[in-house]
Amino acid sequence: MTFARLMATTAAALCAGTVAFAAETLTISSWLPPSHPINTEMLEGLIADMEEATGGEVTAEIKMGLAPPPAQMDMIMDQAADISIIFHGYQPGRFVGTKLIELPGFDGNAEQASVAYWRVFKEHLEALDEHRGVKVIGLSTHGPAQVHSNQEVSSLDALDGLKTRLPGGVAADVGAELGMIGIQVPAPKVYETLDSGAADAVTMNMGERISFKLNEVAKNVYEMPGGLYRGSFAVIMNEDVFDSLPAEAQTALEEQVFGEPFSRKMGQVWDASDERARKATMEAGDNVIVTAPEADQQRFAEISKMVQEKVLKELEDAGIDAQAAHKMVQDEMSAAGS
Template sequence: MAIRTTLGTLLAGAALAIAGNAGWAADHTLVISSWAPPTHNINAKMWPKFIEMIEEATDGRVTAEVKLGLAEAPAQMDLVMDGAADVSIIFHGYQPGRFVTTKMIELPGYVGTSEAAAVAYWRAYEAHLKQANEHRGVKVIALHSHGGAQLQSAAPVTSLDQMAGMKVRIPGGVATDLGAALGMIGIQVPAPKVYETLASKAADGVVIPIESRAGFKLTEVAQNMYMLPGGLYRGSFAYIMSEEAFAALPADIQAALEEKVFGEPLSRAIGAIWEQGDAEGIALTEATPGNAIHHASPEDAARFDEIAGTIRAKVIEEVAATGVDAQAAYDMIRAEMAAW
């Protein structure tokens, strides 16, 4: 088990530690494994927010430190299950076949902010999706999605028709189905490698959230962004924790974390950060010389919605095959977000 009883900051080789308040020693320090670049909002804002919340909820008895470079993004869940880290963030699309119900939040067409989506996602998980038990072996402590992903490329794209034949980095999950429906030639590359993939011309573009323009420096290698209302899809993430690490904490600390941090509170907080990141990505794009945003025409938006409808029907059927009431989960997410 990776849980520690002293607080410290580690910087060695490829591993970076971001710790909480170094002015005191917490009773328990959780080890967080993270795979995004240090400047990405996952590390710059989301993990610090998590640490702030657990410290506040436990009166400083629990804190955490973030380490980078422990494993690639697709290996994070196994890393936590093996006890090499206590907490991590996973992107469900990186593990094809392992997760199905998580595609429900990825569907195009949801209207609302990333904060609203995160709250709706958690509530639908509690009511329906958790029955599939797809995260067995770890404790799910938050669920969220990034904002609507957009096509970002070096050459300008101004219509759906131009996407056909493009070699595009697509992360998996619902995005793969949409890419195929739009005629893209999809390649799967983890998000931390999108810069080098574009810089080397190994891909013509990437489908990725707007906030990545800052976090992954895409304004340097993907100067153009094609904007569809609501985006092509929303990527699904989970914060997960080692069941053994949680069980090792005193009962009163467990209760405080469950009441004040885990679940909807943490999901909401992380969703708000994703939303802020998208706004910053748009502002950076508009302020960077040589960058441009190309908005989809009403005709292209309507055509995309027709394509998205077939994807939604396919995914709802796929999720239903797991035994989950997929239609109820979809309707719940839509209703929750519409009521925000």
């Protein structure tokens, strides 16, 4: 706890006529639009769960625009905010292990993937220490990513040469194999990127059709069953801030809120968002969803294998038993879906 925060908390306690500390109010940084489900459901849900678990001793407030998306982790390390959500693909070269969950070919929804992600992180990926300097309190992946375009796309061949916003990570690997011309801009910039013609398409999960108004500027969806990839997110916390909390609060947060419970809830939010957006897209009179034909699905399965081999080798080179980690994700997702 910083000196200023300690003094403020002590003063509040004295004013209340008690020797107990007042509620600790943490700052959560978000780079998403205010109405995005990450804010309204994931992070607001996290605040509610922290308050409930600690009897109101720990709460938080969300603040927007404190730093651009790629700077969020460094900001938390510097304690310019206490908690934030990061997208691993925005920082090329900084994360390798996180690409495991992004691979195409996993069978299941975002909830199943997020739970599997947390478990494989604790079993295999945490040893890479890629989040050193911060405390990971939740991991998640959005639902299967599809192609959202401002022109008709009905085959894999149409993706060759298509100017496409790709978010990094496995998305960049898949895009390269498909011949896409990759354009990297943060998610909040996709609307203007499409509207201006700087890109012809974006790859995102279905839910972002509502969050970023893709129904207006990307009226065509080319949907590959299982998705082209999934996107990896972590919610992180400043370690010193966590350590400054009362011991009882730390235990309650660790046992009741952080980790697998929060990861599961994050996945549930992604799934619900995808369902709402699919319904809205199908009801929109000028939007079209085209399912990849069988021949394209078979062709993409081969591309997926090449990307998988590349990424698993990267994990092996980093010191991870990549085959065991990959199998664990598959097994955990299958078990969750049974």
